[in-house]
Amino acid sequence: MNMADTSSSSSNATVPVADLSYRPQVSVHPTSAPQQPPDVYLQPPPPGLEVEHARMFTTDALKFVAQLITAFDRDVNQLYHKRLVRKCDLQGGSALPNFQRVPGDWKVAPLPRRLLNRHLDLGDVSPSNQEHFTKALNADVQGVQVNGKEVPGPLLDFGLLVFHNGKILAEQGCGPFFYLSKLEGANEAQLWDDVFTWSERVLGITHGTIKACVLIENILSSFELDGILFALKDHSLGLNCGIWDYAASIICKFGDRKEFVLPDRSKYVNMERHFLKSYLRLVVQACHRRGTHATGGMAALLLPADGQKHTREAADVMRKVSEAKLSEIRDGIDGFMVYDVGLVPVINQLWQTYSPSLNQLSLTRDDLQVTSRDLLEMPQGGVTLAGLKHNIAVAILFVYHWLQGIGHFRYQGAVEDSATAEISRSQIWQWIRHGTMMEDMDAVVTRSLVQSIATRFVSEQDRNPSRGEPQTKKPRLDTALQLFLEIVSKRDFPEFITTYLNDSQTFWACHRPIMAPYRLLSKQ
Numbered sequence: 001m002n003m004a005d006t007s008s009s010s011s012n013a014t015v016p017v018a019d020l021s022y023r024p025q026v027s028v029h030p031t032s033a034p035q036q037p038p039d040v041y042l043q044p045p046p047p048g049l050e051v052e053h054a055r056m057f058t059t060d061a062l063k064f065v066a067q068l069i070t071a072f073d074r075d076v077n078q079l080y081h082k083r084l085v086r087k088c089d090l091q092g093g094s095a096l097p098n099f100q101r102v103p104g105d106w107k108v109a110p111l112p113r114r115l116l117n118r119h120l121d122l123g124d125v126s127p128s129n130q131e132h133f134t135k136a137l138n139a140d141v142q143g144v145q146v147n148g149k150e151v152p153g154p155l156l157d158f159g160l161l162v163f164h165n166g167k168i169l170a171e172q173g174c175g176p177f178f179y180l181s182k183l184e185g186a187n188e189a190q191l192w193d194d195v196f197t198w199s200e201r202v203l204g205i206t207h208g209t210i211k212a213c214v215l216i217e218n219i220l221s222s223f224e225l226d227g228i229l230f231a232l233k234d235h236s237l238g239l240n241c242g243i244w245d246y247a248a249s250i251i252c253k254f255g256d257r258k259e260f261v262l263p264d265r266s267k268y269v270n271m272e273r274h275f276l277k278s279y280l281r282l283v284v285q286a287c288h289r290r291g292t293h294a295t296g297g298m299a300a301l302l303l304p305a306d307g308q309k310h311t312r313e314a315a316d317v318m319r320k321v322s323e324a325k326l327s328e329i330r331d332g333i334d335g336f337m338v339y340d341v342g343l344v345p346v347i348n349q350l351w352q353t354y355s356p357s358l359n360q361l362s363l364t365r366d367d368l369q370v371t372s373r374d375l376l377e378m379p380q381g382g383v384t385l386a387g388l389k390h391n392i393a394v395a396i397l398f399v400y401h402w403l404q405g406i407g408h409f410r411y412q413g414a415v416e417d418s419a420t421a422e423i424s425r426s427q428i429w430q431w432i433r434h435g436t437m438m439e440d441m442d443a444v445v446t447r448s449l450v451q452s453i454a455t456r457f458v459s460e461q462d463r464n465p466s467r468g469e470p471q472t473k474k475p476r477l478d479t480a481l482q483l484f485l486e487i488v489s490k491r492d493f494p495e496f497i498t499t500y501l502n503d504s505q506t507f508w509a510c511h512r513p514i515m516a517p518y519r520l521l522s523k524q
Helices: 050-056 059-091 130-138 153-171 186-203 225-231 244-254 274-289 312-330 341-354 372-376 385-402 418-434 447-463 474-489 497-502 505-510
Strands: 006-009 017-020 120-122 177-180 211-216 236-241 294-299 335-338 409-411 414-416
Touching: 059 153, 059 186, 059 244, 120 341, 153 186, 177 236, 186 211, 186 225, 211 225, 225 236, 225 274, 236 274, 244 274, 244 418, 274 294, 274 372, 294 312, 312 335, 312 341, 335 341, 385 409, 385 414, 385 418, 385 447, 385 474, 385 497, 418 447, 418 474, 418 497, 447 474, 474 497, 474 505
Parallel strands: 017 177, 120 335, 177 211, 211 236, 236 294, 294 335
Antiparallel strands: 006 017, 409 414
16 A cells, blocks of 8 residues: 555455555545544445445445544654655755665565465456456456545545455455555654554454565565564565566656666666665565565556457567576565456466465575665666657556556556556656757757657647547547646656645546546534
8 A cells, every 4th residue: 555546456256355545535624533433424425336336335335434544643754754854855955865774684574375376466456447457356366524624535544444344355365465655764654554454453463463564666665575574573464576667766766866777678777787686685675574574566567459369479478488587586576466367377487487486485585685785776868769759658648548448557567557657758748857968869868859759749649549539539638738847847847647646636626527536524
């Protein structure tokens, strides 16, 4: 959970892992006595969702969520304040983060039997995409205002999910299990551990039943891996590595400093680069030393459409995915994700061939030495016109789909999502900020160049709609272009693209009413 939309990622169709990420905040209004459950007025449901709305927002569920939010509201506010102070400190000079480790020979709590094998899971699984969601469930994988102000969306998501499903999942030995995304350090992991412990006590669930895997997708968290695992010791489901959110976080935290300019990701950035390879190996070392799993990111490449799965193109996709994931297996990773269900048999065979045991916890990498320089040394390289165009396209199309309530989409043989949108718009912002030179043309990246390429791209998209899309999608494309140009032209780097969009009046003006989030309002 990232203090977000809750999307499920399944494990044998019975072990849901909810991803709690950033999204707009919602609200409840308490009575004058803080210890009492607040009075809540719930906005009417979107048309056609009255039954689901009533089933989700029961009186008892709202009472539980309101108590949860009241209990942790101050802690969440302090978390946001500490984040801001730390970011200012890092951008204002030459300071770098320091490693923080917890001494002693401690281990995280043992995992339930169902989680011992985490070789393969499916990424970007959303119930809104029914066809892909159904295939994922059948795949052979393991895997409201309080006190007059808006409340953190993740607490709402977590509270509703654990209230309705916590006991059911616990009784089946299937959870509840979560992903925690965008954490920046051990203090934030400790807050989530407190939330889990409080919820288990209130709901009568055995302590330690709730498990969470922390996505190490922020550069600052990579310096506090030990502390994160210790904070969640009884609730830990290990740590996860990803590439694009992590790389984007370096721009977010250090983007004003020229020595941290990241080159064209399409040509120069992949998990074999030293700063990313060091990060992955460090996560493996930290997890295995403390007796828990280290998992890798999602393979985003897609097989050709049905009927073409035995072509040379399909073979090339399978080869590229297998090579990348085999490298992670050899580095000690215990599992990872794919998007395309058709790749599941290929990856399962890869595991059977190279690491048939349930996990690789015995590979502790005690000889590994990683320094701050290893994690923060940017790869050499420049900016290509093709790479700039690709980043512009991915960012605009993400905004375009987000306006329709869709969080991922297919583009040029791969699935694109918020992570690739983050790195795309982050690189463009950074290249504009530093006037980065193009390596294949005599020009630097400027706002006017980006605007020219982006405007041309939107015109081409409008003239050539994809299959299944409306013949004219110009109004939303124009809005997506406007929002994209706002984001990459800001003086101060917007922390998250999804937060920026969800806070934008332009976004809400054109958003489909049915997709508007539930909002708990103060009772008048």
